[in-house]
Amino acid sequence: MTNAQRSHILHFATIAVLACLFFVLPAYHVGNLSRIMVLAVYAMGFNLLFGYTGLLSLGHALFFATGMYGLGMAMNNFGMASEPAILIGIICAIVMSAVVGFLALRTTGVAFMIVTLMFAQAGYLTVLYFGAYTRGDEGFVIPQPDRMIAGIDITGETSRYFAALILFAIVFLAIAHLVRSPFGRTLIAIRENEERTKMLGYDTGRHKLLAVIVSGTISGIAGAAYALLFGYAGATFATVQYSIFPLLWVLLGGAGTTLGPLIGVAFMFYLIDLSSSITQAYMLIAGVVLVVLTLFAPQGLAGELRRRLFTWLP
Amino acid sequence: MASIILSTKGLTKTYGGLNANEDVDFELQRGKITALIGPNGAGKSTFVGMISGRIAATRGQVVFDGRDISALPAHERIKLGIAYTFQITSVYAGLTLHENVAIAARRRLGKSAKAVHAKVVSVLQQVGLSDRADQIAGDLSYGHQRVLEIAMGLAQDPVLFILDEPTQGLAETEVDDFVTLIKALAGDTTILLIEHNMDVVMRTANHIHVLDNGRSLASGTPEEIQANKAVQAAYLGTDVDA
Amino acid sequence: MLASLEGAVTAAILALTAMGLSIVFGVMRVVNIAHGEFYMVGAVLAWVVASLVGASPAVGFVAALVIAPLVVGLIAMAADKLILQRLAYDPDRTIVATIGLLYIIQQTTLMSFGPDARPVQPPFNTRLSLPWFEWGENGFEMFWPWGLSITSYKLFVIIAACAILTGLWLLMTRSKAGLIMRATQQDSETAQAFGIPVGQVYSYVFGLGAGLAAVGAVLVVPIQQAHYLMGHDPLLLSFIVVIIGGLGSLPGTVIAAFLIGMSDGIISVFFSPTLAKIIATLAVALVLVFRPQGLLGRVER
Numbered sequence: 101m102t103n104a105q106r107s108h109i110l111h112f113a114t115i116a117v118l119a120c121l122f123f124v125l126p127a128y129h130v131g132n133l134s135r136i137m138v139l140a141v142y143a144m145g146f147n148l149l150f151g152y153t154g155l156l157s158l159g160h161a162l163f164f165a166t167g168m169y170g171l172g173m174a175m176n177n178f179g180m181a182s183e184p185a186i187l188i189g190i191i192c193a194i195v196m197s198a199v200v201g202f203l204a205l206r207t208t209g210v211a212f213m214i215v216t217l218m219f220a221q222a223g224y225l226t227v228l229y230f231g232a233y234t235r236g237d238e239g240f241v242i243p244q245p246d247r248m249i250a251g252i253d254i255t256g257e258t259s260r261y262f263a264a265l266i267l268f269a270i271v272f273l274a275i276a277h278l279v280r281s282p283f284g285r286t287l288i289a290i291r292e293n294e295e296r297t298k299m300l301g302y303d304t305g306r307h308k309l310l311a312v313i314v315s316g317t318i319s320g321i322a323g324a325a326y327a328l329l330f331g332y333a334g335a336t337f338a339t340v341q342y343s344i345f346p347l348l349w350v351l352l353g354g355a356g357t358t359l360g361p362l363i364g365v366a367f368m369f370y371l372i373d374l375s376s377s378i379t380q381a382y383m384l385i386a387g388v389v390l391v392v393l394t395l396f397a398p399q400g401l402a403g404e405l406r407r408r409l410f411t412w413l414p
Numbered sequence: 415m416a417s418i419i420l421s422t423k424g425l426t427k428t429y430g431g432l433n434a435n436e437d438v439d440f441e442l443q444r445g446k447i448t449a450l451i452g453p454n455g456a457g458k459s460t461f462v463g464m465i466s467g468r469i470a471a472t473r474g475q476v477v478f479d480g481r482d483i484s485a486l487p488a489h490e491r492i493k494l495g496i497a498y499t500f501q502i503t504s505v506y507a508g509l510t511l512h513e514n515v516a517i518a519a520r521r522r523l524g525k526s527a528k529a530v531h532a533k534v535v536s537v538l539q540q541v542g543l544s545d546r547a548d549q550i551a552g553d554l555s556y557g558h559q560r561v562l563e564i565a566m567g568l569a570q571d572p573v574l575f576i577l578d579e580p581t582q583g584l585a586e587t588e589v590d591d592f593v594t595l596i597k598a599l600a601g602d603t604t605i606l607l608i609e610h611n612m613d614v615v616m617r618t619a620n621h622i623h624v625l626d627n628g629r630s631l632a633s634g635t636p637e638e639i640q641a642n643k644a645v646q647a648a649y650l651g652t653d654v655d656a
Numbered sequence: 657m658l659a660s661l662e663g664a665v666t667a668a669i670l671a672l673t674a675m676g677l678s679i680v681f682g683v684m685r686v687v688n689i690a691h692g693e694f695y696m697v698g699a700v701l702a703w704v705v706a707s708l709v710g711a712s713p714a715v716g717f718v719a720a721l722v723i724a725p726l727v728v729g730l731i732a733m734a735a736d737k738l739i740l741q742r743l744a745y746d747p748d749r750t751i752v753a754t755i756g757l758l759y760i761i762q763q764t765t766l767m768s769f770g771p772d773a774r775p776v777q778p779p780f781n782t783r784l785s786l787p788w789f790e791w792g793e794n795g796f797e798m799f800w801p802w803g804l805s806i807t808s809y810k811l812f813v814i815i816a817a818c819a820i821l822t823g824l825w826l827l828m829t830r831s832k833a834g835l836i837m838r839a840t841q842q843d844s845e846t847a848q849a850f851g852i853p854v855g856q857v858y859s860y861v862f863g864l865g866a867g868l869a870a871v872g873a874v875l876v877v878p879i880q881q882a883h884y885l886m887g888h889d890p891l892l893l894s895f896i897v898v899i900i901g902g903l904g905s906l907p908g909t910v911i912a913a914f915l916i917g918m919s920d921g922i923i924s925v926f927f928s929p930t931l932a933k934i935i936a937t938l939a940v941a942l943v944l945v946f947r948p949q950g951l952l953g954r955v956e957r
Contacts, residue, residue, distance in 0.1 A: 156748055156751070158751075203941075203942075203945050204941075204945065206945050206946070207944055207945055209747060210687050210747055210751070211944050213687075213751060214687070214895065214899070214941075214944060215941045215944045218938070218940055218941035218944070219938075221892070222934050222937040222938045222941065225934045225937065228930055229930045229931055229934060282520050282524040285513070285516070285520065286517070286520075289506060289509075289517045292506040292507070292508050292509060296500070296505070296506065297517070298468075298488055298489050298492075299466065299468060299488060299489075299492060299498050299500070299504075300492065300517060300518050300521060300566065300570065301489050301521045301570070302489055302521060303487075303489045303490075304489070344755055347752065347755075351752065383762065384759060384760060384763035384764065384767070386756075386759050387755075387756045387758065387760035387761075387762075387763065388756065388760060389756070390756030390759070391739055391753050391757065391760065393752075394739075394743060394753045394756070395742055395753070398749065
């Protein structure tokens, strides 16, 4: 069996397991899992840029929130239906990531992290500033009757779970395909040695910009999906914390692996869920996990698995 | 008379008031092996850096295949068929040998995974690294990494192949293999070689260009250069491993 | 007049805090995201020390001014030894680790200092500003006990900050410790080869940087209250200052702190604070994009 076949089987098996879990798990965990899958889409978008291209953005909440508010405000403030609102959310995310990418990619390394952080902070403050329309910190609820896709009500537990699963599956398979394609291989080459890649005749600037746009757009789609499926948009999702979360998830699960984001989100979600019965200061756990990870397992759970056991892991 | 594939006019690089290269006029004959020599610090690497576009020239002109490429960024120049190997080994240390060479080959053959694979297999065969295809490049010995670097150049099927001190750190037998390899390449491929090892220069070069203190000092056949008084003075003055 | 004096106070505190960030970046090439938390811990410790001493507010304040920065410096040195040193100061990983540190410090403070995630409001202002009532007292002030008595403390803040910054400058340029730091900054490998214990130097520099933030915080505490989330704004502002001043340039940092401190007041006169922050944040991002060496920094090579 070739490595490509193995990873195909692994990816489809993952999706199949997620589908089966719906019938096995109690309602509480089904709800959690819907959320985890949507957040995993966000993490996968981040991972494409951080894990595969080697660019660390500390401002991805900007893209997530752009998708979220693009959809949310189209529905809430302009009374649009779900389908065109989804489109609006995606277009907003594309434009935003293109602009941010174009500007931020003029810098490298630490400056890139700070610039993306600053843009995201400006975005968060903008949400607050236009509080009259965005409802600021408080956020707004998208009315339940409006949340329909192609005539299907997606507010029910079942339809929501499968909507999340379909989205997850599409992005999951698309990224798995992308990172094996010539484009994805070039991104990895840039991560490993940008100067070398340029001197092999690749336009690394264009590749990096495309990576930011695809990554930002996926993050925006996740934001739009979150607003639509859970019916809420708020400024919390634009805070620095929501830029740090995907970094945490991806580091935890394994940067530059296809499965890492899902593993990281699920692990972190339940870690916080379980610990919140002990302490309210759940960010303490996030902090400790971050430090411990950078110290002892910089490659994350899936990364360590790949290193120790399954070198073929995608 | 062979045709000229690449020429430079008045190529100059200034670093904070110091000229690393000053008004270098240079011509490269198609299909030949040209060696660029000169004492340490003569500006050889800077010069080929400006040809490949890796280093931006302060002023001057580079013409490749009848086209002025002075304004093109590095990756556009590489696409025209210029391959470049780094003086300080620069491979993808975290990836396999196969993938290293595949990245190099993929830019031209990207549409077909089969063609890329075939190219990688043939290039690795050519340089004698076939049995190590699945190793991680960072685990290779220094000499093997140098050879891999050359393989990455070959995989691009270059029109002009620039090698910056390719034999540095290679063992005796590896140097011999290298000499055989590039002699076989010449004819179809034009080769520009920066080389300190004068034995390699004399065994391979059809033409030698000497840089000293950032300027052109002499240019001619190996015999002419050997007889050149100015070159002898420059080398005796600084005494490199010539 | 009063507004520009307010600005000068902000600038003085900011200069101290940003200087800490700047030194750490300059010498160690580490971007310390947890810098604002060291500031916050400094403020919280000032409150703890002052309320423990309790004798007279003046004694309490002086004790806080000595103890808080020392403790914060030691915490920072421990963090450097335990975490950063083991990461070999890899830029990406240290950023991630200091983000982790940020959460750890913030949440630990939340759980000990204010477990309800609400700002604890000790009668701090009066307690600590009282001695400055007395200190600055000279017949003239008695006529306006409010306005000028507060400014007398603020005046002290400005003078104290200037004194500390001058001391720091002397330390960096005139002393052996400064020479060692600068040597390490220039080329840590060569410094190591010349027998400079680079690891030790890094620990002290990291401690010094955090200590400076804590000094700024102790000075600010009588004006603002200590709160577990108070580190956020100083962090952002320090970043802005350090970036505009040119990463790692000490005079640039002071000038930029002064500019930002003064303009922060001025901008918010014309715009709402949120809009002012948006403009400032975007401006910094664009400075980094188009002039990465900072407004006052020089292009390297």
